[in-house]
Amino acid sequence: MRISTGPLTSPEIAYEIARATAVHDCPDIPYQSQKNFLALFDYPPPGVTYERYLGYVDDQPAGYLELSYPQLDNLANVDVDLLVLPAHRRHGLGRAFHDLAVERARANNRRHLIAATVDRHPDGAAFAEAMGAKAGLAEIRSRLDLTTLDGIRLAELRADAEKHAEGYHLRRWVGVAPDDIIDDLAYLEGRLNIDAPTGDINWEQENLDADRMRKGEEARERRGRRSYQSGAMTGDKMVAFTWLVSDVDEETHAWQNTTLVDPDHRGHRLGMLVKLDNLDHLRELKPQLKAIDTFNAAENAFMLNINRAMGFRAVDAWIEWQKDL
Ligand SMILES: CC(C)(COP(=O)(O)OP(=O)(O)OC[C@H]1O[C@@H](n2cnc3c(N)ncnc32)[C@H](O)[C@@H]1OP(=O)(O)O)[C@@H](O)C(=O)NCCC(=O)NCCS
Missing domain, CATH: 3.40.630.30 (Gcn5-related N-acetyltransferase (GNAT))
Structure with missing residues (x-):
């Protein structure tokens, strides 16, 4: 051969x-x-x-x-x-x-x-x-099945999150973020590799700024893919956000990407609130959606708990490998 x-x-x-x-x-x-x-x-x-x-x-x-x-x-x-x-x-x-x-x-x-x-x-x-290579990080892919969503449970979760999130208000957008929040967004997204568990994988903080975020969204759109976002604001500052992404030519499936709450604003159920809000956001814009998949580090108990409460269920297990030269 x-x-x-x-x-x-x-x-x-x-x-x-x-x-x-x-x-x-x-x-x-x-x-x-x-x-x-x-x-x-x-x-x-x-x-x-x-x-x-x-x-x-x-x-x-x-x-x-x-x-x-x-x-x-x-x-x-x-x-x-x-x-x-x-x-x-x-x-x-x-x-x-x-x-x-x-x-x-x-x-x-x-x-x-x-x-x-x-x-x-x-x-x-x-x-x-x-x-x-060495196994550096265990991850779980979980799926939210939208054909069996528990609407009553989601409404309860939302009411509870809102109670804890008094003083914050929500904001939604699609694609490139509006100018007045794009710096906050770059700051929050840039925290991902610091705040989410990365195990033994050499992922360093990304150098994100408004220009890179803007160009990233523009390139994504040209790749036939669109992001749907929801953020929590206090005054005119965005302190939590989440985003879903879906191919424009795929009506039934989306990916849940980063959810991040500024460390100074944790403990107000903002992670849950923006995720629930963004789920509604995407369902309004893509009514035929059937499934949302997401990856989490197996040790990321906070995020996994939020996902499980919303109805996400584990589908398969992944390993991130690293080979050092
Ligand atoms: C992983 C993958 C790329 C391997 O391709 P491949 O052409 O079958 O790999 P090779 O034939 O060169 O295998 C090299 C060695 O890997 C190990 N290996 C590969 N598959 C194996 C299996 N199913 N069981 C046990 N050992 C295995 C063996 O040691 C093998 O050497 P050997 O055949 O002399 O015993 C292929 O299975 C694949 O595309 N998987 C899905 C994508 C993926 O996981 N990519 C790897 C990211 S690190």
Whole structure:
């Protein structure tokens, strides 16, 4: 069997490999359209550069490797997306990609390779271990099933949160944040890697500012994806926020991303309040929504408790791996 790797020659083939692998790993998550996948090539998030490769078994395309290099912070890291089609596994292509990723990381002065695996199949974790990576953070993917939402329970949670959140008011927006809150938003989002558990993964604080937040949203929109946000304000300052993101051409599924409350304003149920408000926000704008998925560190009890109370249920377990060079 002949194993080889080379630069990406066909983004369409990369899409087919990424789609087939994702469907194998997480059959319950609708995979993005080819149009949106390809748009990442032209509209990356600000401050990230990519290298992309195809892998071959007997000259047949069988794997896809994407290396992402943060350029504005996290300068020692490279994020690795290393995929081999299920039918072509255990022939050594994963190992060939691993060797290439290590070589490219060294050439780019990166010391930490970071990648995630899911527990649904043994392949990912067994491979990561065999490559000498260390399990750095346990994560859980949870799902909120909107077809069985408990409306009475949600109304109770909201009433309770509002009682604790007297003096705060809510604000909603879609896409780029309004000018008067975008600095607050950059500050809050930038706290994520400090405030949320990151285990032994070398994730450093992101250098976020209004300009980067704005460009990030504009690029996201060009990738066919839109963010829906809700924030809690005291006076004219935003002190808590949350965001959901959903592909414009996907009516039934969304992702819950960051929820963050400024440390000075914790203890007022603002995390719960903005999440409940944003759920209503998205349901109004995407009435056919059926499911929202989210990732949390397994040790993030505060966030998991809020999610469980809302009705999120664990679906699968993930590990973030890190290999140090
Ligand atoms: C992980 C993945 C890339 C491996 O690709 P692959 O081409 O099958 O990997 P290789 O054949 O080069 O395997 C290298 C070594 O990993 C280990 N390994 C891989 N899969 C394994 C499995 N299912 N059980 C036990 N060991 C396994 C073995 O030690 C293997 O060496 P060996 O075959 O000589 O025993 C592939 O399973 C995949 O795409 N999984 C989904 C995405 C993913 O999890 N990517 C990894 C992110 S770190």
